[in-house]
Amino acid sequence: MSDTSEQEQPRRRQARGERRIAQLLTAAAQVFCTTGYTAASTNAIAREAGVSPGTLYQFFPNKEAIAVELGDRLMHEMRETYGEVLTPVDPATSLEEAVGSAVDRFMAFNTEHPVFFALMHGPDVPGRIADAHDQLHTTLIGRIEDLLASLLPRSSPADITRTAHVCLGVYKAGLELVLAHEGAERTAYVQEVKNVLTRYLQPLAGDRPGAA
Amino acid sequence: MSDTSEQEQPRRRQARGERRIAQLLTAAAQVFCTTGYTAASTNAIAREAGVSPGTLYQFFPNKEAIAVELGDRLMHEMRETYGEVLTPVDPATSLEEAVGSAVDRFMAFNTEHPVFFALMHGPDVPGRIADAHDQLHTTLIGRIEDLLASLLPRSSPADITRTAHVCLGVYKAGLELVLAHEGAERTAYVQEVKNVLTRYLQPLAGDRPGAA
DNA sequence: CAAGAATGCGAGCGACCGCTCGTGTTTGTC
DNA sequence: GACAAACACGAGCGGTCGCTCGCATTCTTG
Known part of the structure; x- marks a missing residue:
């Protein structure tokens, strides 16, 4: 029973990663503020942060998690x-x-x-x-x-x-x-x-x- | 100048059409109420009204017009x-x-x-x-x-x-x-x-x- | 310096949505 | 009944969006 639940903890972040997360959250805040949640596209958030969509999904499993x-x-x-x-x-x-x-x-x-x-x-x-x-x-x-x-x-x-x-x-x-x-x-x-x-x-x- | 502007008046509606319009507006009101405007899909409005998407667009040029x-x-x-x-x-x-x-x-x-x-x-x-x-x-x-x-x-x-x-x-x-x-x-x-x-x-x- | 992990990229997949179009049915008019 | 116009259908087109995947790059660690 205990091993069926997936623990995704072993993901070790580097300093760069933490910086990217903060950067992405700032960008997301900006986009959410101007367009609202649903209208905000993940690609727009990534663009605002100056990274690619793939990079965004390196740190967040989906849009909701952001x-x-x-x-x-x-x-x-x-x-x-x-x-x-x-x-x-x-x-x-x-x-x-x-x-x-x-x-x-x-x-x-x-x-x-x-x-x-x-x-x-x-x-x-x-x-x-x-x-x-x-x-x-x-x-x-x-x-x-x-x-x-x-x-x-x-x-x-x-x-x-x-x-x-x-x-x-x-x-x-x-x-x-x-x-x-x-x-x-x-x-x-x-x-x-x-x-x-x-x-x-x-x-x-x-x-x-x-x-x- | 006067003929360049398109007048779409010659569209004569039958009683059935007026009924459909009222029916569609009621359905739209229902859907807008529960999901909001943007999240409301025209297909959902048509379904709620019991008609096909094509029928909806017989009476409204686009979603905004509804x-x-x-x-x-x-x-x-x-x-x-x-x-x-x-x-x-x-x-x-x-x-x-x-x-x-x-x-x-x-x-x-x-x-x-x-x-x-x-x-x-x-x-x-x-x-x-x-x-x-x-x-x-x-x-x-x-x-x-x-x-x-x-x-x-x-x-x-x-x-x-x-x-x-x-x-x-x-x-x-x-x-x-x-x-x-x-x-x-x-x-x-x-x-x-x-x-x-x-x-x-x-x-x-x-x-x-x-x-x- | 190698090796492996974390980070980064961007084309593109699948799903959905607004909307169209070809076709068939009903209604009004003579 | 004949003809045209209005009505009805629903598969599907073009586009967007959330998200993926294969691969290249950078960092950490021994």
């Missing part, structure tokens, strides 16, 4: 940069501060890695990536629920869940607007996203500081 | 059902009433024609449809700006424009959530969308009735 590896690395960098997503609670912070810092963190990451949004938002992504997407989505919703549970003590669990989905949806919509603008206008949109969320949550909050 | 015609008919039905989108102003209505009625109208249309959202939301749609999408988007933003200009007299034009984009984005995000649920939960999400918008706009509103 996106999966890219997603994994982004996820890892996100966790590394921001520690744990959405620090659970801090009873002293106001609603505005909590929302503001959460939005700033996510916006910073997403504007620095636009591929993330492109991969997660596209309705075309196949099996494995959709799974990762759902998993991230569920995790995120859970975190937001925890955050909201402490911020909005008067709400029922079902209401908390619904509110969490609304918050995430609003954030995603705001992200799209933010990514579509630059400079001062972008900053203004970030502020608007914070406004929408704080004003939405304010009436639900208990005796929090910072109420208008 | 989506365009579908979009045109939806647009026409939207205008016919709701007269003009977003009745400009009514100085006596409260902010809650204005937001509530606008959201209800759009939600009713979009839940009855999920294709509309699928066609407008997909990042994959090609030229002509993207044009129609942009045109609708611009028109909608303009209407919302007009509405907001009378509701929020203290805001500058630039702020109005930004606020309009935020409102439309929030609505689209809410629509996605609404379409993902059914029954009582769906109703609850509709209410949440209204809550988000009213609470967002409330602090900007002048001496409107209905303020909390």
